[in-house]
Amino acid sequence: MPTTVRVECTINDETREFLCEPRQSLLECLRDVLGLTGTKEGCNDGNCGSCTVMMDGRIVPSCLVLGVESQGSEITTIEGVARGSELHPLQTAFLESAALQCGICTPGFIVAAKALLDRNPRPDEHEIRLWLANNLCRCTGYDKIIRAVQQAAATLQEAK
């Protein structure tokens, strides 16, 4: 049997401890070990963005991070974007603007877009496209994703 390693990190503000194999990716740990299946696997090689999570303030494709590398780090997944039952304005905007269809890319887009709005509350269209360039969607047409991010930015500004 393969050996496992104990890892401790903070996920969505909670301390989590888990055992993983040294070769398991953070994505596999989130999905298969911790049951956080909101983070999706599209390509498993860093090219689709479905597995995007925040790790120590940066967005990373969790399929390219080893589970053991998350030792001591702070991670936010899609499950941590809403506050309890209150959706983040991005989530509301995505569903109201029809920025999702099958929805399998959506968690990655929302986590990435949140990271954008956290550091740049008023991105223009070009900045949004640039920031989300690594997130692929096969269904929606993208146009509505841009509108959703703009709408969420406006909502967040109003709330200030």
Added chain:
Amino acid sequence: MPNYNWPPQGQRRLMGKRLSRLDGIEKASGYAKYASDLNPPNLLHGALLTAPHAHCRVTSIDVSEAKAMQGVTSVRVIAPAGTEIQWRGAEVAAVSATSETIALDALKKIKVQYEVLPHLVKEEDLKKAGPRAKAAGEQLTGDPDQGFKEADVVVEGYYGIPVITHCCLEPHGQVVEWKSDAVNMFPSTQNVTGIGGDLAKALELPATQVRVQMNHIGGGFGSKFVSDRWGIEAAHMSKESGGRPVKLFLDRETELTIAGVRPSCFGKVKLGAKKDGTITTWESDTWATGGHGGGGSPPIPYVFTNIPNQRKAHSAVSINAGGVRAWRAPNHQQACFMTDCALEDLAAKLNMDPLDVFAKNADLTPRPEVYRNQLRQAAELMDWKKKWHPRGQSGSGTLKRGLGVAIHTWQGGGHDSKAICRINPDGTVEVELGSQDLGTGTRTAIAIVAAETLGLPLNAIRVKIGDNQYPPSGASGGSTTIGGVSASTRKASVNSLEKLFAAVAPSLGAQADQLEAVDGRIQVKGQASKNLTWKAACNKLGATSIAEMGENERRNPGSLISAGVGGVQMAEVEVDTETGIVRMIKSVAVQDCGTVVNLKTAESQVYGGCIMSIAAALLEERVMDEQTGRVLNPDMEFYKLSGIGDIGEIVVKMNMEKEYDDRGVIGLGEPAAIGLNAAIGNAVANAIGVRVSNAPFTPDRVLAALEGRTA
């Protein structure tokens, strides 16, 4: 018979409005469960060993070492010694184990020897295909020889559109458990009602023994209808482990290698026309492949079906590569490309605006007025008249802009569908049907139809789909879902409502046929003060729910739905003649789909169709290696999909004018994904002054065309 007709357009509260989807919160919060998210207790992980050669024979296979590994629960030989394998990636063996890593390690312990056989994996050059190209025989209409003789102008062009894949972001696969004589299957499927019977047959079980459930699916696009080898093997491996659930999803490489492709199409098209652009004669010599089984035959000439003189020859080429599966609008993208690129070349030769050539020849289509109207609308949205210039006359700079147009059609229609509308004594309403929501908004559309019919708000309807224990509903393919489920739901809701009317009529002192359901009340027509709230009315049912069925029969659809839509798509591109890079500036899509159920999700379908076409036109191509017979780009780094920066502006217009609305509901998934590919090809030609014959229009091909080379 009750009146099932849709309410008149002006009187609809919900249908045709822009409504948010019911499953949006689940999806946006990460809590929506796709089949690939399921990790039930005691789960085993399955993996496939696939063939490393494009054509080979298995001479020996030894699984003993894999079987002996700790944690391995099953090793199954799919291709025993002697099996001839026809494409790389074909399934050779399957393994299940207590973890994914053990399963993958076990695959490496399986020793297989192969006799390598000669292969053919490329079809662009028909001469090299030899006997593997099967000619379908010439088809003749009118007198093409005479037609060309009398034509004022003749153009001849060569066009090619390659094999591409579906590349659903959620790969194919399922979780399945086979306990004693019952199977529970949780697949990623477009066919909730049908896939159980398919699996049952393979497992030699009665269909009643296979239960299928699916909440959400991460894309299908025509590739996910059957239980597949991986589903069947996973079921067997579950049984062998005493009924533990087995999860087997394809990795991206296998997904892109064997889980389905759209056929290619290559060939010559020759058009004869009058000076004014009217086409009189068509001649084409085309070939295609969709894998080992040969290739699809695109319906050409496309849309302009009534060209009086035609000669057509088509060959299907069998190659050693993973097989075809329906890809959004099967054969239509290819047909549109071959036809509409030729039309643009004709316009260029005549020094005419292609818009005029398309409009003039609309008489050769089955719906001339519709296409002319859509061409006019699209041209306005594109500002065509202002922007268009004759081919190649796009100024002296190195950045060249161009415009292109294409038109398309799709039949659609509604699949067989049965729905139950249940009105419960507490006022709750459930609609049940064995359908599925591919992300297109089917769930929401069902709720809209029921709520519209029952005079209730959208959130009063609980939609239950994704289970083959619900009444049967067709597979979601060919844009037939919305027709099927909207008709069955409407009829079920009307039928149940009539029962409710009958139950409450006495207490309102009226006849059942004098009642109507409006704004959450049951009231007497013309005497709105005589009413009961919906809840009070339902309370009158005592202890028994109403549960009436509604049915759509594919062959006898009635007036609620129809078939056959048209669309016009236009592209504006900018080509950098130094780098060969094509950049999308703007796309316009004008589309009819009869009665619109939910404008928001209908538009989304069209936006989505547009990006699929943009990706197909600029990026997507399955590249085969002649030497090794492998797919060279079975990953998302080199099998490119368009990203958010690649698509430019997209403008969508749905035709909802009365004459369109009167036709009834028609599906929309396929048509939206057809025309833009050809429109982009035409825009590139318009920009740079030469035709880039082969899609995708990658920098190397654009530069080669500019230099007069072939690439």
